[in-house]
Every structure is written in C-alpha cells, then in structure tokens.
C-alpha cells in the first residue's frame with residue numbers, strides 16, 4: 001500500500017463556494033490571530049511558547065475558530081507551530097537574516113485540512129464538516145470533485161480544500177491509498193531533469209532516453225509573453241495563467257506516463273531523481289518568486305512520477321544530491337564546469353564526449369546506486385545508447401529523425 005497525493009477541481013454551487021471561502025478566511029484569521037498573540041507574548045516576556053497547550057489556550061480567545069471544523073482548526077495551529085519551528089531552526093544557523101513568521105494577507109484563503117475525520121468521499125461527491133459553531137448555522141457542505149480519469153485508489157486518508165490564487169478556483173488535494181503492483185521489477189533507473197531535455201533517463205543496461213523539453217519551453221514562453229501585456233492578477237491574466245498551467249500539465253502527463261510505461265517494460269523497480277536545486281541552470285530568473293514559478297513544472301513532474309510510479313509498484317526517490325552532476329565527467333570523474341561546451345555537448349580532455357544531459361543522468365545513476373551503467377569492472381567506459389523522444393501536441397511521440405539524434409561517444 002502506498003500513499004499518493006492527487007489534485008482535483010472542486011465544483012460547488014455559488015452558495016457552497018461562498019461558505020467554503022468564508023471558512024478558509026476564518027482559517028487565515030485563526031492563523032494570524034495565533035501569530036499576533038505569540039508576538040505580543042514575545043514583547044512582554046521575551047519568549048515564544050509554541051506548545052500545544054499554550055496555542056490551545058489562545059485559540060479559545062479567537063472567535064473565528066468557530067468558523068470551521070475543530071480538527072481543522074488544530075491543523076491550522078500546527079501550521080503556526082511548523083512556521084515557528086523552521087524560523088527557530090534558521091535563526092540558530094544565522095542570527096541576522098531571518099524575521100519571525102509573517103501574517104497571511106487579508107485576501108489569502110488558508111487551506112481547510114482534514115485528516116481521517118470530518119469528511120466523506122463517495123464517488124465524486126465530497127461532504128465536509130464545518131463544525132457546530134458557525135454563525136450562519138451551516139454544519140456541513142457538499143460538492144463534486146473531478147480529477148484526471150483513470151485514477152484509482154482504495155481509500156482517502158487526508159483531504160485539503162485549497163484556493164488557487166492564480167486561477168481563482170477552489171481545489172481539493174486528496175492523500176489516497178493506492179494498491180501497488182505486487183510484482184515490481186528489480187532494475188534501476190536515474191533521472192536528470194532540465195530545460196533542453198525535460199528528462200534524461202539512464203537505465204541499468206546503459207541506455208539513455210531523452211525527452212525533449214522544447215514544447216514545454218515554447219508553451220511557457222508563449223503564454224508568458226501574452227501575460228506580460230496584461231494587468232497582473234486581473235481576471236484575464238489569471239485565465240491565461242490557468243491555460244498555460246493546463247497545457248504544461250498535459251505535456252507533463254504525456255511524458256511521465258510514457259516514461260513509467262517504459263520503466264515497467266524494462267523491469268525497473270526504483271527510480272532516483274536528482275534534487276531540484278540544479279534546475280535554475282543557465283538562466284537568470286531573478287527574484288525568488290520567479291525561481292519558484294520556474295521550478296513548478298519540475299515539482300509537478302516529480303509528484304506525477306511518484307503517483308504513477310506507486311501505481312506500478314516503482315519506488316521514486318528524489319533525494320539524490322545533484323551537486324556537480326552536470327559538471328563532472330562521467331568517464332574520469334573530474335569536475336570541470338568548463339567542460340560543458342555549447343550546444344549541450346560535454347567534452348572532456350580524457351576523451352569522453354557526451355550530450356550534457358546524458359552525462360548528467362549517468363552521474364546521477366552512479367551517485368544514487370554507487371555503480372555506473374556504462375563502466376565495466378575494468379573501469380573501461382562503454383558508449384551509452386541514446387534514444388531521443390519529442391513530445392508534441394496531443395501526446396504524439398515522434399522519434400527524432402535519423403542524423404539529428406544526439407549520440408554520446410568516447
């Protein structure tokens with residue numbers, strides 16, 4: 001049994017939507033209320049007490065805590081504790097740079113979280129409890145959800161109702177139990193994620209499969225240009241952002257489904273992915289927000305792989321330290337950033353020449369499993385077999401034309 005997170009759209013009538021938004025607004029008020037009291041205590045006593053006991057005491061003074069389900073209120077409380085804990089941890093490391101957790105903005109709608117209780121999912125119908133203390137007397141609401149077809153699960157463990165600021169829609173996140181394939185493979189694979197190639201996958205037999213990132217890149221560029229001429233956060237701007245997201249997600253689904261099928265065909269039981277720190281390669285995305293926006297397709301990609309992998313009985317781990325995996329020569333092990341030549345070719349003075357992402361994925365494989373798919377026991381390096389895939393519209397796979405296929409060689 002594995003746990004995976006799936007996202008769903010919420011379809012609610014306007015009245016229900018208004019109640020849900022109000023409950024989410026209450027959650028923001030509770031979050032901010034707790035922060036406010038903690039700051040006040042800090043001013044008075046010089047201490048911050050984030051024990052459950054103290055926070056529960058403060059909760060009793062917050063009228064909005066009656067606006068939603070009591071267990072969800074406790075989960076909001078835990079978000080505050082978490083925010084303070086990571087603040088304490090950062091402060092310990094570096095005294096100057098970090099400020100205390102900040103208030104959520106007035107328009108921010110906090111998630112309504114449910115764990116084990118307070119919700120019911122029957123087919124596409126969801127009912128959530130809002131407690132017994134609301135002023136309007138509403139105790140529960142029901143709505144419908146929809147997610148991608150073909151998603152099968154046994155049971156819903158957790159549910160969060162969230163508000164997507166960009167599209168202006170209410171969404172649901174479900175943590176579900178899925179029955180995994182009882183006979184997974186035993187082979188291993190490694191993935192390098194990037195821009196030119198969305199995924200470079202190295203397999204145990206020395207094959208490397210490249211998934212072109214061109215389409216996603218052009219989709220994103222196109223919509224970013226359209227968005228640049230619109231007023232930020234206007235209705236049209238959000239519509240455009242939503243369209244971009246749907247198109248990118250479609251391409252991610254096509255790529256991840258193809259890759260997982262390929263893994264099943266090859267008997268792969270474990271996939272190792274480099275952590276996402278190396279994703280900013282080459283392009284200056286400026287401020288933090290831009291970097292976050294830039295990284296989202298990759299985070300999404302990883303979560304899709306985890307979900308689809310879990311269904312196929314494949315373990316997907318994304319904890320491989322990516323440091324230097326792109327600058328390191330897979331053949332001789334030297335780390336020379338200058339080896340990364342233009343047009344994506346990695347050339348080392350030892351004689352190793354490979355497409356840079358092929359080199360990177362082989363390095364991630366070696367780092368994850370302490371063995372190289374192309375190095376023999378004598379240390380001799382064999383040439384990997386490189387296959388390229390273009391992912392176009394409507395999920396069509398076109399193999400790269402002969403001669404255009406990038407090959408690695410030594």
Ligand SMILES: [Zn+2]
Nearest residue numbers: 329332348350
């Ligand atoms: Zn070398």
